[in-house]
Amino acid sequence: MDIKWKNRLRVGFWAMMCTFGLSGLLVAFTFGNQYVHRDYFHTPEFRMELDQFAQYLNMFELNSITFEEKKQSLTVSEEEINDYRNGMGDITDQTNSIQSDYQFRIEEALLADNQAAADIYAAEKDKKIEDITKIFKSDEYARERIMNEKEKELKEYFKQREQYRTDYLKYKNQFQYYFQSGFSDKDYTNLSLVGDETVQDKMNPQNTLYMTSYSIPTERSLDVWLLGETFIPFTGEIAVPKGLPSSSSFMSQYHKYKQEQITLWAYAFLSVAALILCVIFGRKAIAVPSAVGRGPSYYDKLPIDVRAVFFILTSIGAIISLFFIKHQFIYVFDNPFVYGRNMFIGLVIATLFLVITLIRGKTFAAQFKNWGHLKEEWKKGLLHKAGKGVKSLFTQAKESLTDAFLNRSIGVQLLVLLISVFGLGAAAMMIDLNPGLIVVYIILLAAIGLPIVLLLIRRIGYFNRIVIKTNELAAGNLGQDLPVSGRSVLAALAEDINVLKQGVKTLQHEQAKSERLKTELITNVSHDLRTPLTSIITYIGLLKKEDVSSEDWLTYVEIIDKKSKRLKVLIDDLFEVSKMASGNAELAKERVDLVQLLQQALAEYDDMINNSSLQFRFSNPGEPVYAFVDGKKLWRVFDNLIGNILKYSLENSRVYITVQTGNHHALITFKNVTKYEIGENMDELFERFKRGDSSRHTEGSGLGLAIAKSIVDLHEGSLDIDIDGDLFKVNISLKVEETTQVHH
Known part of the structure; x- marks a missing residue:
């Protein structure tokens, strides 16, 4: 009995050493890269503190300028006045916008019988219109407005800058520095030199815990850019003196890092030693089942599939326990008692899981050697x-x-x-x-x-x-x-129920389709408008940061300009569709040659066609085909269709565009092979924001076909789509003049 208990204790001790070794390696692998530095002052964390101090020093001392000094140097050029006016837009548009905005408010107030509110709105409207007019008419007024805005921005900048002064003073009390200007002999330092003392007497390896050379780069920082001043470079040294009190944050971090570093690598060294011992005594551990003895008899009576699940769970439990130990180690320096206790508990639990896994695993593996016995056990599972x-x-x-x-x-x-x-x-x-x-x-x-x-x-x-x-x-x-079987009353009733059900099903299908299209419209409008708007907001936020370089600033402005134009195109298309759907669109009809108009539309895409892999084939009657149409709007139809062909056609395929006349109508056909699979419901392609590529990878607004069909319908023509597999065909039929000859 004593021998069995000794064997069990020996196995438990071996398993604990193995668990301890694995946990130590896991901890060293996870956190070791943080503690390979010589001391805290050589870590990336301290380097960030050093760079932050250099920024504050540059802001408050090296390149410092007062609010009043900068305010006196503010000027407004003619170019700035022109840019300010151009940024506001056209004076007529501004006036009309203010008129329409306040007209709606005034009418609402009058409908509510609130004359006082209407008078206030009218006064506000007149004041804004007067202000806009004075900006465009008077240079002095515009200059005063710009100057006020500049002073406001400058005041806000200095206000924000003062928020960092407390941090700067905290750093200044813990750092020693000495800098020289790149353009003058002026020195900047917080050293107190007595008599013949030099900077080297104070700042040297014997008197400092850390010392490094530092230079303020010659690039323009964000605050200097805002102030519009010439940036002066500085070179010098920054050091951490040995005489800092232990209560300072640097010394606290220094001692904390050293303690954690010693603890971590001691833990890692002991874990390696423990694993070496585990390997040395590994053969004895392999004989665990014979040393410990068979488990409880009820366990061996469990079905084999239940034992397999139990084995997997104990293995997972051992792994989870090791990761639990790792997560506790990072906090052990803050509260050694609590987290050290948690690590010990995790070590014990992981050891138990490891012992159970080893014992049951070896017993379980032994059963696989006897396939006949395994089959019998499986039948009992x-x-x-x-x-x-x-x-x-x-x-x-x-x-x-x-x-x-x-x-x-x-x-x-x-x-x-x-x-x-x-x-x-x-x-x-x-x-x-x-x-x-x-x-x-x-x-x-x-x-x-x-x-x-x-x-x-x-x-x-x-x-x-x-x-x-x-x-x-x-x-x-x-x-x-x-x-439905036979001619009985029940069969007739069943047939009537089927007819009623089909009617309900059709109604539900149409209702579901309508709801789905409405949901898709709202979703797609939100998505297509939000995408460029989100980009604009994001890059404006980046422009507000203080560390944006001139190159990045220009790049962000270009992106904002591009996304703004994209947003304008989407809004214009949406207004165009809304205007046509409401019946407010007007046509300026004139005698137009459809062949020439189509050729002009193709010429607009000449460069894109030549740069693409598509081969365009255009055929026409060889003479003009005249019709009374709105040339600009019909050109928009051709432009949308040709643009869709270039976006959605399969590479290295042919595109056929033909013009035919007959029965006092012109038939214009566009045929291409699509790169995306198109659904069977052709009617949905005319829905707003519907695209051929359902994944919405392309740049279009999804309104092209809807606009095109609306324009053709306004001309009392027809626009139909025919899909045969991947062949996409658009037929446009328009009434032509009687004098146009018939060609086939």
């Missing part, structure tokens, strides 16, 4: 028994179905009912239930659903099925059609 139970259940179901089909008509009807119940039930459950509960759903389906189905197969007849289907229709569950 829960999974095998569950499989046999499912097989028995299906056998009973098969026998019941055979009995149900003794009368073929009733059997077919019951089978349809079975498919309907399972299909609708499974679909509803899959939609409503949390995906994580799928296992529970399967268990409930097997325990409750199957017995109910067997009961229905045995007892429900044709009449009951019609009643159930009627109830389902009333509840909104359409399902499959009722089978």
